[in-house]
Structure formats: C-alpha cells, structure tokens
Amino acid sequence: MSEIRDINFWQSGAMKIQWVKNNMSLLRSIEEEFLRDKPFAGLKVALSVHLEAKTAYLCKVLAAGGAKMYVTGSNPLSTQDDVAAALVHDGLEVYAWYNATDEEYHRHISRVIEAGPNIIIDDGGDLVNLIHSEYPELIPNVIGGCEETTTGILRLIAMNKQGSLKFPMVLVNDAKCKHFFDNRYGTGQSVWDGINRTTNLIVAGKNVVVAGYGWCGKGVAMRAKGLGASVIITEIDPVKALEAVMDGFKVMKMEEAAKLGDFFVTVTGCKDAITENSFMNMKDGAILCNAGHFDCEVDVAGLKKIATDTKKARNNIDGYKLSNGNWVYVLGEGRLVNLACGDGHPAEIMDMSFAIQALSAAYLVKNKGKLQDMIINVPDEVDREVAERKLKFWELEIDKLTDEQEKYLNSWQID
Numbered sequence: 001m002s003e004i005r006d007i008n009f010w011q012s013g014a015m016k017i018q019w020v021k022n023n024m025s026l027l028r029s030i031e032e033e034f035l036r037d038k039p040f041a042g043l044k045v046a047l048s049v050h051l052e053a054k055t056a057y058l059c060k061v062l063a064a065g066g067a068k069m070y071v072t073g074s075n076p077l078s079t080q081d082d083v084a085a086a087l088v089h090d091g092l093e094v095y096a097w098y099n100a101t102d103e104e105y106h107r108h109i110s111r112v113i114e115a116g117p118n119i120i121i122d123d124g125g126d127l128v129n130l131i132h133s134e135y136p137e138l139i140p141n142v143i144g145g146c147e148e149t150t151t152g153i154l155r156l157i158a159m160n161k162q163g164s165l166k167f168p169m170v171l172v173n174d175a176k177c178k179h180f181f182d183n184r185y186g187t188g189q190s191v192w193d194g195i196n197r198t199t200n201l202i203v204a205g206k207n208v209v210v211a212g213y214g215w216c217g218k219g220v221a222m223r224a225k226g227l228g229a230s231v232i233i234t235e236i237d238p239v240k241a242l243e244a245v246m247d248g249f250k251v252m253k254m255e256e257a258a259k260l261g262d263f264f265v266t267v268t269g270c271k272d273a274i275t276e277n278s279f280m281n282m283k284d285g286a287i288l289c290n291a292g293h294f295d296c297e298v299d300v301a302g303l304k305k306i307a308t309d310t311k312k313a314r315n316n317i318d319g320y321k322l323s324n325g326n327w328v329y330v331l332g333e334g335r336l337v338n339l340a341c342g343d344g345h346p347a348e349i350m351d352m353s354f355a356i357q358a359l360s361a362a363y364l365v366k367n368k369g370k371l372q373d374m375i376i377n378v379p380d381e382v383d384r385e386v387a388e389r390k391l392k393f394w395e396l397e398i399d400k401l402t403d404e405q406e407k408y409l410n411s412w413q414i415d
C-alpha cells in the first residue's frame with residue numbers, strides 16, 4: 001500500500017512526467033528496448049531519488065522493463081506530491097510526501113526496503129545504509145545497486161574499506177556522462193533557477209561566494225559569472241583553489257569571503273562549510289543556500305541557536321536576525337536549493353544520468369553472481385553509448401579516425 005499525500009493530484013503530476021519524457025530521448029529509446037526485452041522481469045527495484053518528474057519517468061522506464069517498483073524520495077523537500085500521485089495512479093508503489101518529518105522520512109525509506117528489493121537505486125546512500133544497518137536479513141535478496149551522487153559514493157567507499165558493503169554497487173556518479181554534465185551544467189543551471197525564482201533578486205553586480213570548486217562548484221561559479229556576478233571561491237584543496245584562480249575567480253578563506261558575499265552557495269559534500277563565525281561577519285541581507293547532498297553544509301542548526309529573532313520572509317526563505325542587528329536569509333532550509341526551491345536539473349541532463357542508471361541496473365542483472373568487486377565502475381562502453389546516442393538525438397555528427405590515424409595513435413615509432 002502506497003503512502004502519498006493525495007492521489008487526486010495525479011493529473012498535474014502526469015502532465016509534468018509527459019513534459020520531461022518529451023525531452024528525454026535517451027530514456028525513451030531505453031524504454032522501448034526494456035519493453036521488448038524485459039530485463040527486470042520478476043524483480044523488485046527499490047528506488048530513492050529526488051522524487052520529481054524526471055525520476056518518475058526513470059521509474060516508469062524500469063517498470064516497462066518488468067520491474068516491480070518501490071519508490072521513495074531522497075530528501076523530504078524535493079518530493080513533489082503530484083508526481084508521486086501520478087506514479088501511484090500508474091500502479092507503482094510510492095512512499096513519500098513533501099515536507100516529511102524525520103520520522104516519516106525514515107518510515108518511507110524503510111517501507112521500500114521491507115519490500116525485499118533485488119536492485120537498489122540510491123541517491124546519497126540512505127537505502128544502502130538502512131538495509132545494512134537495520135535489515136541485514138534482506139541483503140541476500142539484493143543482486144546489486146547503483147549510486148547517483150558524489151556523497152553517496154564517499155559513503156560506499158568508506159563502507160567498502162571496512163568490509164561492510166555486502167553487495168556490488170555501480171558508481172553512476174563517476175561515469176563521465178554523469179558528472180561532466182549533471183554535476184557541472186545541471187547543478188550550474190538549476191541552482192540559479194532555484195535561487196532566482198525563490199528570491200526574485202538581481203545577481204548582476206553582486207558578490208557570489210561558492211564554497212567548493214569541484215564538479216558542481218565549477219558549474220555554479222560559471223553560471224554566476226554569466227549572470228554578471230563577481231565570484232569568490234573558498235576551497236580546502238590547493239589544486240582546486242589554483243584552478244579557480246586560473247578560471248578567473250577570486251579565492252579566499254570563508255571568514256574573509258563572509259564579509260563580502262551577497263549570495264553564498266555551498267557545494268562541498270562536507271559539513272560546516274559555513275558556520276557561526278562566518279554568519280556574524282555577513283552583510284545585512286546576505287542570502288545563504290546549499291546545493292550539496294546533505295543539509296549540513298550551512299550550519300542552520302547553529303544559526304537557529306544564535307538568532308535573536310526569526311521570520312518567514314517569503315516562500316522557502318527563512319530570515320534569522322543576529323545579535324549585531326543584521327538579518328541573514330536561508331533558502332529551502334539549507335537543503336539542496338535546486339530541488340527544494342526548484343525542479344532540479346534540466347530534463348536533457350537527467351536524460352543522460354538516468355540512462356546510465358537504467359543501463360547500469362540492467363548490467364547488474366545480466367552479470368548477477370559474476371561480479372567479484374563490491375565497487376563497480378560504469379563500463380566505458382556505457383559512457384560511450386550514452387554520449388553517442390545523445391549526439392545522434394541532437395543530430396550532431398563527429399569525425400571518425402581513419403585506419404592511418406588509428407595506426408598513428410597506437411604506435412610509438414614515427415614513419
């Protein structure tokens with residue numbers, strides 16, 4: 001039995017899913033193949049990914065492949081109730097609603113694990129963590145799983161080092177066709193979409209501080225520059241910091257950047273990127289948000305403790321007054337701003353990420369029992385196939401090596 005807010009919302013959800021489907025050509029082609037080949041016939045798939053329209057379409061594609069789907073969201077503020085309703089209307093089991101409490105969120109992710117899945121599609125590691133810690137008796141059913149994001153992969157690597165990971169997991173995030181595009185261009189565009197539609201303020205001429213110059217941070221900084229902001233990067237890695245300098249950005253410590261920023265975006269995957277010392281140095285009206293997976297990057301709990309007053313300033317904007325009289329504003333409670341305050345990445349981007357998810361899940365089934373390692377990289381052929389299909393759908397052609405060129409590239413002697 002599904003647990004969603006209201007099935008009557010389904011028509012609006014169905015419309016959103018149809019819209020993204022129209023723009024997800026790779027997944028459409030995979031859906032046709034899955035309908036024909038039924039790679040997941042008789043298998044249960046548990047999925048925990050931000051539950052909005054693109055994810056819903058991935059669920060439908062896996063269901064078309066014969067999977068019995070058990071779906072939940074990977075963040076309480078990114079679930080869209082109408083989308084959840086549309087999936088239930090289509091016969092999938094869904095356990096999620098917008099703004100779930102911690103207890104409800106835990107119950108929802110528990111339900112999909114209690115179904116006894118054979119494949120796990122995870123985003124941030126919550127399902128894998130839960131089955132290992134609370135439902136170890138269900139582990140033997142699991143053929144393997146796929147992990148969507150950087151933070152989830154860090155957790156998997158830590159588990160594997162300890163020898164605690166008990167089934168193979170494909171590192172979807174590490175595929176080129178995932179993080180080159182999703183983390184950089186997807187996060188870059190959708191973070192500013194979320195900030196702009198929530199604040200309705202100008203970015204041009206302002207100082208934007210981006211904490212973390214990894215794949216996501218590069219995208220967020222690049223698009224901030226495009227919107228006319230002066231961009232400041234904070235980092236802990238000297239190589240990334242140098243890269244930011246040569247990309248034309250200012251680099252400094254957060255305690256210095258705190259004094260200058262009008263907008264702050266954290267994308268570190270680390271806790272406490274912005275804490276109390278920085279809040280106290282910020283300008284009146286500074287806007288803070290996070291795009292990293294967990295809501296521990298901006299220390300909102302610490303901010304609540306030191307605030308002398310609070311207010312709801314606008315939908316998805318909470319104001320906190322500090323003892324120096326300044327107000328600072330947090331978007332989407334410090335959860336991923338592009339999903340809590342927006343619709344997430346563009347459909348054409350998630351088309352690639354989810355094509356890799358779908359093909360990786362099929363790869364796990366095809367290689368059931370044969371995979372020796374617990375940590376599996378997406379095979380190069382999958383990356384190549386996704387890129388080739390995407391170019392084809394966009395009607396773009398590239399050159400092919402001639403035999404002569406191929407020979408030249410593979411030899412060390414020059415004739």
Ligand SMILES: NC(=O)c1ccc[n+]([C@@H]2O[C@H](COP(=O)([O-])OP(=O)(O)OC[C@H]3O[C@@H](n4cnc5c(N)ncnc54)[C@H](O)[C@@H]3O)[C@@H](O)[C@H]2O)c1
Binds near residue numbers: 213215271294
């Ligand atoms: N919002 C989204 O839609 C979305 C999409 C993809 C990934 N993510 C999440 O975003 C986060 C970053 O992902 P990524 O792929 O860019 O990772 P990454 O590893 O490529 O980059 C993270 C960067 O942050 C830096 N860093 C770490 N701690 C720091 C600190 N305390 N202060 C300043 N810099 C620090 C690291 O040196 C690194 O350069 C992860 O949590 C990931 O799961 C979010």
